[in-house]
Amino acid sequence: MPASRLTRRPSLAALGYALFLAVNATGAWGGVFPFLPLEHQGDEGLRGFFLAQSPVFCLSLFVHTLLAYRSPAAFKQASLVVACAGYVLGWSCLIAGCYLPGLSLLFMTLGGALIGLGAAGYSLRWQSLFAAQDANEGIRNLIWGTALSAVLYYALYLIPSAITCYLMVLVLLPLFTLSIVLATRTTDRTQPLLVNSPQAHATVCRHSLIDCWRSAACVGAIGFGCGFARALAISDPGAGATVNALSMLGALMAALVLLLLWRLRGIRLDVALAYRYLFPFLITAFLLVPVLGSAYAGLFAGLSNAFFSCSAILMMIQCAQVSRDREIPPVFVFGAIAGVVFLCNDLGFVGGSLAGVLHVIDMRPLAAMALVTVYLLALVYFLAQGGWRGSASRAGQAGGHAGHAGHAGHVAAADQSEKASTRRPGGVGGVGGVGGVGGVDGEPRYFDRVSKQCVLLQKHYCLSAREAEVMELIARGNSMPRIAEKLVVSENTARTHAKRIYAKLAIHKKQELLDLVALFEPQ
Amino acid sequence: MSLLGQGLGFAVSEATLALFTSVAPSGTCAYLVLAALAMRHAPGSASRAAADRLMVVPLAVVLTGLVSSATHLGSPANILYVFSRIGSSPLSTEVFCTVMFLCMGGLYWLHSFALRRRPRLETAWLVLSVAAGGACIGSIACAYQIPTIPTWNAPEHVLAQCLGALTGGLLLVACLLALTRPLPCKKAFLRLLVAFAAMALTLGVVVLALLQARVGALHNALVSVQDLVPHYAHAVALYALCGVVACLLVASAMSQAPNTRPAARYGAAMALMLVGTFSLRFVFYMSHLTVGPAF
Structure with missing residues (x-):
């Protein structure tokens, strides 16, 4: 794609997506609510929020996948309304918790579940929009949106904290919902990928998922590490806002790097290959966790989120491309893949949260958890390169083509x-x-x-x-x-x-x- | 602390309110003008759609003012206290009226993107939002009519506030319409808007001079208005100068070739208008003189 097309000013879709990500970062990221009073964020409330939000978010992605497979028309009609209602009610519950401290746990839990539902619905709608757009335009909007989300997130700090949560529901949410609606109107709604019934192309759907599983495993492993790092960093709730800011900085850096790469060489959509490039940095970062301890936690969270953002963008691009190429609904592909990825992310968060209290093996809990994460990353690396079959293939190639490094499946x-x-x-x-x-x-x-x-x-x-x-x-x-x-x-x-x-x-x-x-x- | 420093300190502590009262009335007035323009066209027409879409700018201006005024609230829990005193506290009432106006105007603007139109409902809603806008300007202008503060308790203040809103609002609408393509109205209408803005500015300056004559000599046992705001006349002069230059900038930008969009000039004009209005509001807060032992 010509670089000039990427450097054009951000479109309505990119701005709306950025706004959604910025708002999402203030609520759907478990454990941190930078714009709600700290006194209303007790340990129990945060735990209740996370334990409700994460499963509902992942479950919602899987349910949407199933719905898109069995009844695409029903999904199209209901998804945005459900997402919007979930988000509004979820934030209303969080705000209500500030006024009724006695029911704070109940409201936080309920709010978590509703925000999880809403966040999943919006994520799927955005993915659907980017897939329905021209490939270059969709990728451009996705990368620009991620980059701008960090800027908008920091801009939220300019708003007096007393009214930020109200503005999210009353102003920001309607704005990004409107931008989805308007951007969707500019796409061709009769495209095969939007009208085809996946059930009628079951083989194609199955092959699409099979083609994507390695990428999902790679991004999921990075997500696990990112969740782990985040949980470590926010063990002190007071540091939550800083961790969020660093994480958004990581997302900004990831988007800018992708933007730069695109301009220089064009993006080569190979998540497994990207994982291989990132792998040395990832395991080195995790190796430093037990050595540097909590002082490193904030920086580590930001760094790991940069990796995760980068791989998540590639994953979204890939899912959209698979939808276009195979002409199957974007919701079906993305729902399944993102569900797995974010489940891994949540498991990493849970693991990180328990790192301080679990004594499974004769090691410091932090070191043990870092070891588990590095093991997982290494295992996925092995699988992403083709597993046993890939190794055998490489060995065969090495024998047949001396001096040439092999590549799984080449x-x-x-x-x-x-x-x-x-x-x-x-x-x-x-x-x-x-x-x-x-x-x-x-x-x-x-x-x-x-x-x-x-x-x-x-x-x-x-x-x-x-x-x-x-x-x-x-x-x-x-x-x-x-x-x-x-x-x-x-x-x-x-x-x-x-x-x-x-x-x-x-x-x-x-x-x-x-x-x-x-x-x-x-x- | 010197008396000047005392007035200055009070105004600085209320700077966010000064910003709110500077931009919110002008933004609301701009919305009312655009609503009037929209009502002249049938729902669904291109001109109506253009006017409807432009309403987001005045609404954003009002919202910016409202957000800036909330810096002293601290926690979301305190918002309940603000709304619990609607009617009894003029400040609570002005916030409530502004929020209501923003909700109604915002909903109208959102609905303007709907594919399925309901002309009667749209018009009725627009009329309601205009009424809410009128209430918003009125409540802000009258919020400082406090009997225990004689320097503020003057009808000239209300009039000056309304004329300031008219000046800023008309200029804002002129700039917005001039930047819209295709032009949703005749060019003569834009010139008329600027002319009315200039008239409102002139009247506003006259009213401010009358106000100075009425309250300039007030004092209590400890302090006089002259001590608190020695540069009141300069602030009025700055307001007048900024207003005149802003009107000239907008008029000169309009006279350029139709295919050019001198956005920088329009932006500069609005920035000047903001500086002038804010300086006026700032000295208004500096003139906070409680009745106490007033003579």
């Missing part, structure tokens, strides 16, 4: 180039998913000239990963039914991709496509 043999063209690096779909892309060193590897030409065309004409795959398959002489079969999509979907490719390349015949692939030379 098939270098020329006779398998066509097969490789339909494979996505790390088992995920997305930008840069054309055959041969995803070498270990991060540089593209081409299997033949057709692959290389297709990559060049994809970059030049801003084709999506799926469109590039379809284009390459067409260029290799595959028929539409064959392409549909290879990509595990319906024939109609394959034809839709072909139409979009023709439109983007401004061609009308297959021969023109073949000529373009053969003769294209970027300036």
